[in-house]
Amino acid sequence: MKWDRITKGKLLVTPLVLLALLLALYLWITNVSLDSIEKNSLNGGQVRLYLWQQIELTAISTFFVLVIALPLGILLSRGFARPAAPVAIALANLGQATPAIGLLALLTFWLGIGQRTALIGMVAYAVLPVLSNTMAGLRAIDPTLLDAARGIGMSPVGVLGRVELPLAVPLILAGVRTALILNVGTGTLAAFAGGGGLGNLITAGITTQRTRVLIVGAVLTVCLALLVDWLASLAELQLSPRGLEVHQ
Amino acid sequence: MNFWDYVSSRQDQLISDTFQHASAVFQCMVVAVVLGVGIGALTYRSDRAGRIATLATGTILTIPSYALLGLLIPVLGLGVPPTVTALVLYALLPIVRNSVVGLRGVDPALVDAARGIGMTGLARLVRVELPIAWPTILTGIRVSTQMSMGILAIAAYASGPGLGNEIFSGIASLGSANALNEVVAGTVGIVLLAFIFDAALVLLGRLTVSAGIRA
Amino acid sequence: MVTNDAPITGATIELENLTKRYPGNPNPSVDSVSMEIGAGETVILVGPSGCGKSTTLRMINRLIEPSSGRIRINGEDVTDIDPVKLRRRIGYAIQSSGLFPHLTVAENIAQVPRMIGWGKQRIKDRVEEMLDLVGLDPREFHDRYPRRLSGGQQQRVGVARALAADPPVLLMDEPFGAVDPITRDHLQDELIRLQHELHKTIVFVTHDFDEAIKLGDRIAVLREQSHIAQFDTPEAILTNPADDFVSGFVGAGAALKRLNLTRVRDVGIVDFPAVTVDEPLQDLFDRFRSGGSNEILLLDRRSRPYKWLRRGDLMRARGSLARAGALVSHTVSADATLRDALEAVLTDNGGRVAITGRRGEYVGVVDMETLLNSVHELLEADRLTALEHREELAELQESQQHQRSALEGGPGGGAADGAGGEHP
Ligand SMILES: Nc1ncnc2c1ncn2[C@@H]1O[C@H](COP(=O)(O)OP(=O)(O)OP(=O)(O)O)[C@@H](O)[C@H]1O
Ligand SMILES: [Mg+2]
Numbered sequence: 001m002k003w004d005r006i007t008k009g010k011l012l013v014t015p016l017v018l019l020a021l022l023l024a025l026y027l028w029i030t031n032v033s034l035d036s037i038e039k040n041s042l043n044g045g046q047v048r049l050y051l052w053q054q055i056e057l058t059a060i061s062t063f064f065v066l067v068i069a070l071p072l073g074i075l076l077s078r079g080f081a082r083p084a085a086p087v088a089i090a091l092a093n094l095g096q097a098t099p100a101i102g103l104l105a106l107l108t109f110w111l112g113i114g115q116r117t118a119l120i121g122m123v124a125y126a127v128l129p130v131l132s133n134t135m136a137g138l139r140a141i142d143p144t145l146l147d148a149a150r151g152i153g154m155s156p157v158g159v160l161g162r163v164e165l166p167l168a169v170p171l172i173l174a175g176v177r178t179a180l181i182l183n184v185g186t187g188t189l190a191a192f193a194g195g196g197g198l199g200n201l202i203t204a205g206i207t208t209q210r211t212r213v214l215i216v217g218a219v220l221t222v223c224l225a226l227l228v229d230w231l232a233s234l235a236e237l238q239l240s241p242r243g244l245e246v247h248q
Numbered sequence: 249m250n251f252w253d254y255v256s257s258r259q260d261q262l263i264s265d266t267f268q269h270a271s272a273v274f275q276c277m278v279v280a281v282v283l284g285v286g287i288g289a290l291t292y293r294s295d296r297a298g299r300i301a302t303l304a305t306g307t308i309l310t311i312p313s314y315a316l317l318g319l320l321i322p323v324l325g326l327g328v329p330p331t332v333t334a335l336v337l338y339a340l341l342p343i344v345r346n347s348v349v350g351l352r353g354v355d356p357a358l359v360d361a362a363r364g365i366g367m368t369g370l371a372r373l374v375r376v377e378l379p380i381a382w383p384t385i386l387t388g389i390r391v392s393t394q395m396s397m398g399i400l401a402i403a404a405y406a407s408g409p410g411l412g413n414e415i416f417s418g419i420a421s422l423g424s425a426n427a428l429n430e431v432v433a434g435t436v437g438i439v440l441l442a443f444i445f446d447a448a449l450v451l452l453g454r455l456t457v458s459a460g461i462r463a
Numbered sequence: 464m465v466t467n468d469a470p471i472t473g474a475t476i477e478l479e480n481l482t483k484r485y486p487g488n489p490n491p492s493v494d495s496v497s498m499e500i501g502a503g504e505t506v507i508l509v510g511p512s513g514c515g516k517s518t519t520l521r522m523i524n525r526l527i528e529p530s531s532g533r534i535r536i537n538g539e540d541v542t543d544i545d546p547v548k549l550r551r552r553i554g555y556a557i558q559s560s561g562l563f564p565h566l567t568v569a570e571n572i573a574q575v576p577r578m579i580g581w582g583k584q585r586i587k588d589r590v591e592e593m594l595d596l597v598g599l600d601p602r603e604f605h606d607r608y609p610r611r612l613s614g615g616q617q618q619r620v621g622v623a624r625a626l627a628a629d630p631p632v633l634l635m636d637e638p639f640g641a642v643d644p645i646t647r648d649h650l651q652d653e654l655i656r657l658q659h660e661l662h663k664t665i666v667f668v669t670h671d672f673d674e675a676i677k678l679g680d681r682i683a684v685l686r687e688q689s690h691i692a693q694f695d696t697p698e699a700i701l702t703n704p705a706d707d708f709v710s711g712f713v714g715a716g717a718a719l720k721r722l723n724l725t726r727v728r729d730v731g732i733v734d735f736p737a738v739t740v741d742e743p744l745q746d747l748f749d750r751f752r753s754g755g756s757n758e759i760l761l762l763d764r765r766s767r768p769y770k771w772l773r774r775g776d777l778m779r780a781r782g783s784l785a786r787a788g789a790l791v792s793h794t795v796s797a798d799a800t801l802r803d804a805l806e807a808v809l810t811d812n813g814g815r816v817a818i819t820g821r822r823g824e825y826v827g828v829v830d831m832e833t834l835l836n837s838v839h840e841l842l843e844a845d846r847l848t849a850l851e852h853r854e855e856l857a858e859l860q861e862s863q864q865h866q867r868s869a870l871e872g873g874p875g876g877g878a879a880d881g882a883g884g885e886h887p
Contacts, residue, residue, distance in 0.1 A: 099401040099412070101402050101415055102434055106432070106435060109428050142559075144561050145561055148555070150550070151526055151555035152575050153551035155547045158578070162574075163563055166565045167563075185313060187312070202317075202318040205321075206326075211322045218318030218319045221311075221312055222311050222316075225312055226311075241565030243564045243565040243609065244564055
């Protein structure tokens with residue numbers, strides 16, 4: 001695999017900016033005197049735990065989103081399952097029209113608090129973009145290409161694996177990127193369902209009226225979100241089939 | 249207490265929350281549409297400016313709304329100011345992006361024709377390009393509106409107005425008799441509002457998109 | 464197409480009462496087509512839009528499953544075998560080339576060989592060979608993506624992909640339909656050359672009758688529901704259309720179209736006094752004086768036609784060859800059709816045109832008179848063969864009738880398909 005599509009600028013700018021931001025945050029927070037509440041919220045182990053929980057929530061929920069939405073999207077674009085497609089899309093749309101916080105709260109009543117509840121809410125919320133993009137990507141393929149693929153003797157699995165999926169990759173990846181961003185965002189609300197994560201710092205900052213706690217939580221979340229988006233953008237660049245690039 | 253009893257007993261509060269939710273989203277959307285289409289119109293003719301505008305608004309959209317609220321509170325305090333700011337900022341991206349895409353997508357031959365009959369840049373924008381780009385822009389507005397509904401719910405934790413207050417009060421009193429009713433009322437109310445707004449926007453589209461370019 | 468000694472690698476195709484009914488349509492879209500196609504033959508299906516050409520073609524590799532009827536390839540009944548395996552033995556090229564945009568030219572061509580399990584090196588060699596075969600430089604095009612090819616180049620790659628696994632049968636559905644007329648002409652010439660080397664069995668769909676005449680050994684003119692109106696050689700269809708439908712389809716100017724079927728090298732090329740520029744001027748004057756001819760063709764050092772020289776031209780130019788005479792503006796290759804030659808003769812104000820060989824060297828001249836004579840002879844010959852053909856058919860039918868009356872009551876009288884005709 002060649003890496004020539006990722007330019008130095010794309011590779012370096014975002015991480016450097018984020019690094020500078022985190023460094024500034026660290027220097028500032030270690031050089032101001034904190035009161036006991038702030039010290040309690042911001043001790044190293046605690047922050048690290050929240051950060052780790054946040055990453056865990058994002059990674060696990062994205063994994064399940066992919067495991068559910070990709071096969072479902074492929075299945076629903078097969079001829080025999082077409083009639084079910086509008087139903088699935090309508091359900092996924094409803095999931096997204098529900099405010100994330102309301103969805104998490106409702107799930108809490110049903111399943112009790114905990115990481116599992118938060119994860120289920122996050123997955124339900126992020127399935128739509130991957131599902132609809134997978135279906136749109138597969139549907140957008142020129143039917144004469146599929147005719148040609150079948151005509152030269154590809155089996156149905158061959159057509160899917162060697163023609164349909166590669167051609168749908170750009171749209172699928174865009175959906176995955178959206179889902180990732182949604183998951184980082186909904187992850188901050190996991191705190192309300194007892195799922196942990198950086199949302200705890202922000203919540204603590206608001207309820208105890210401690211601006212510094214609030215800022216640390218918010219800045220860390222922002223950095224994580226931008227980092228995840230940056231990684232996703234690199235993956236998008238690298239994984240899109242070469243013949244489909246818009247310019248040379 | 250069953251759900252309907254709850255709703256009738258808290259009627260006034262619910263109506264006021266619903267009204268506030270709708271009004272906040274509506275007002276923020278008006279501001280966001282004016283700003284977003286404005287930014288789009290200012291930047292679409294330059295490749296660079298268009299890219300910067302989309303990148304900037306795109307970065308804001310990447311930031312989790314709860315974190316953005318967290319960043320706004322130290323500056324703007326609690327309540328309405330950070331809520332409105334966050335809502336407008338988030339609503340911008342889809343509108344800016346779709347404005348740029350829509351305005352750029354206008355057939356160059358049409359732009360040429362408009363210039364040929366002596367329209368100035370502004371007249372061209374207002375009388376030719378914006379009407380043609382309008383369906384695309386409207387799609388962006390629909391996406392933004394739906395997003396705003398959910399973000400406003402979260403802003404209730406920063407003392408913002410609207411139905412989010414029902415949800416958070418339910419979360420806060422987990423286990424109490426009315427907790428579930430509050431959450432359901434808040435959530436369902438927001439979903440209903442989202443559908444009503446979307447339907448209104450579709451209707452607006454029917455009324456404002458020229459019959460000549462309707463799909 | 465003119466056949467040569469290259470081995471025939473094609474297979475026979477037999478279609479027997481092939482029928483396709485689409486759901487929701489009471490009438491079949493293809494109604495009981497029977498057709499026998501010989502090994503190494505190029506058969507063109509022509510007919511108006513929607514008459515079922517594509518459906519018929521796509522039933523051969525079972526991209527469309529026939530509702531009834533049988534398909535046999537080289538005698539083997541393939542109506543019920545695994546369609547995926549069947550398609551790997553049949554090349555398939557379509558209008559928009561159908562190249563996979565995410566794969567390079569080489570990867571596109573390698574698809575079928577890979578599926579049937581060739582080794583890496585063999586595939587690699589084959590890809591180079593195929594690119595060469597369709598006239599694309601492997602070094603230049605090997606790693607290109609389809610979007611960076613012109614329409615004509617894409618079409619070539621499409622043909623290369625179809626032929627990569629050396630299938631005996633090639634199905635082509637309006638493969639040159641989407642390219643400009645000049646490129647189309649080139650691609651057609653290219654296909655003729657290919658077929659000259661490969662002798663595949665080709666079934667080719669088009670609605671351009673001129674293309675059909677140019678490429679086909681036999682042409683099947685189809686009317687709605689794929690009913691065969693006439694299935695015969697281009698010559699026979701041009702000179703002896705079976706009915707009004709066919710003559711309507713052949714269109715005006717059948718005699719002119721006939722000119723497309725004969726090559727210049729097959730008619731009388733006349734000698735013409737010619738001198739190379741290197742010969743001494745004196746020889747030139749001698750030629751004029753002795754030969755009694757008023758005109759001489761001057762050839763350049765590589766014996767390519769250079770100038771037409773008339774008696775007196777040299778005098779007027781004061782003996783300077785550089786200034787004398789008229790430059791040769793048109794030449795026609797011996798491989799060109801009579802129609803090209805006629806075109807050139809009509810444009811030339813001398814009423815004749817120089818004919819060149821493979822490397823552009825001078826081989827003779829064709830003028831109006833030779834052309835006219837050739838055309839008359841051709842048409843006469845066509846008429847005779849057509850008559851013979853008709854008599855043969857009548858005899859055949861008669862003898863079959865005898866057989867049938869002899870077999871009356873017996874099971875399975877072998878019904879002959881009159882339109883099916885026999886490969887001449
Ligand atoms: N999938 C389908 N379902 C129903 N009817 C079809 C289908 N495909 C083709 N037909 C019908 O079958 C008939 C023959 O179609 P076909 O594509 O074979 O025509 P064609 O001769 O190739 O035409 P063209 O020259 O326009 O390509 C047409 O009347 C068409 O409407
Ligand atoms: Mg067709």
